[in-house]
Amino acid sequence: MSQQKSHRQRTTPVSAASLAEAAVQQELRPGQSIELLKELHILTRDGKLNQDSRRKLKQVYHLFQFIEPLLQEFSQGEHAPTLADHGAGKSYLGFILYDLYFKALGRGQIYGIEWRADLVEKSRLLAQRLGFERMSFLNLSVADSADAAELPERIDMVTALHACDTATDDAIAFGLQKRARAMVLVPCCQAEVAACLRQGKALQLARTPLAELWRHPLHTRELGSQITNVLRCLHLEASGYQVTVTELVGWEHSMKNELIIARYTGQKKRSAAERLGAILREFGLEQMLGARFGVAAATPATT
Known part of the structure; x- marks a missing residue:
């Protein structure tokens, strides 16, 4: 009896860890980058989901369910969809969209537009580390981005998540000038x-x-x-x-x-x-x- 109890004590921690890992994988979509989710603080540094991170993940998926059908439509006929994310900040939205859709698609480009140079540089380094080759980051204000030489003449989708005050209006003006096929906006302040x-x-x-x-x-x-x-x-x-x-x-x-x-x-x-x-x-x-x-x-x- 004592030997059986000792055996259970030795194997339980391993089993608990395996169950915890399986529970996390069940919450995620197939092929998602664990490293990215850690960088975005959706997963904890040890790869776990707490109550707050689980709530964040549900929010991400909720937003993605609105955007994914549009991207699928814009990808028909081997078209390479383009997306400009305005007021990108840490490029939270752009990275998630690339990881969940653009990565498997194998074509298309995401442009993160942010006026804070330090955040642009951090995003560039993270994209390089993750191998997200079709992500570009521009150190520009939303208002100045429409005429930027680095951007194509047309953009399929414009996003602006919590772009403050008139930045949302600038994103709309950008979308109109670029003849965007869709805009997804969450105004702020x-x-x-x-x-x-x-x-x-x-x-x-x-x-x-x-x-x-x-x-x-x-x-x-x-x-x-x-x-x-x-x-x-x-x-x-x-x-x-x-x-x-x-x-x-x-x-x-x-x-x-x-x-x-x-x-x-x-x-x-x-x-x-x-x-x-x-x-x-x-x-x-x-x-x-x-x-x-x-x-x-x-x-x-x-x-």
Whole structure:
């Protein structure tokens, strides 16, 4: 009996480790790079999944399920799909997309665009170490990237995950210029419209009771964020895109949670352009923001 107990004590740790490894592999997709998942802190340094990393992994897969069908469509006929990831940061999204799709596809290119030089260099080194040969990293702002010689004339897909404030608008402008077939956007920290609302608050309060919607500073910030994304969706629809808005993850994980998916159809909606202009005028934003959203501001009346 004592020998059997001693034998169980010696073999149990090995069995537990094997079970833990098997459990991790069951959570992952076939062929995923373990080293990459460690670098992205989805796996712990010893290759395990804790509760937080399991939540991150589910978020990654949730986002990927929206992007994968588009990439599959763009890869038909041996086409080599191109993707530009704006405000890439540590290129979290680009690396995941390459690992889950581009690596097995064997063709196509991902361009990570980031203005912080140190993050660009780290991404370059990581891609080299992992053998992700068809990833390029450009040390550019989103606004300056459209005319960069390193980028092709056309881009199939544009992504921007948590690109702050007007960087999302710059990513949209980039996508329009590059005639992108799809854009996948998760906006973040929209402050510009809120600042415009604050600037004209006194006049608007006298003009319309709707200004009560942004009389208090907290409401100004929230409404500014809401209006910004509505304007973006209308701008995309007026430019020939079919737009879907959904949640990226549960609201308990992040308040920056709105996922905008735009797919080019070529059908430019006149009603979207008209409503876009009407909203800008109604909120007193036409002079400040009209040009950004393709709306010519009316010339102020002179006395």
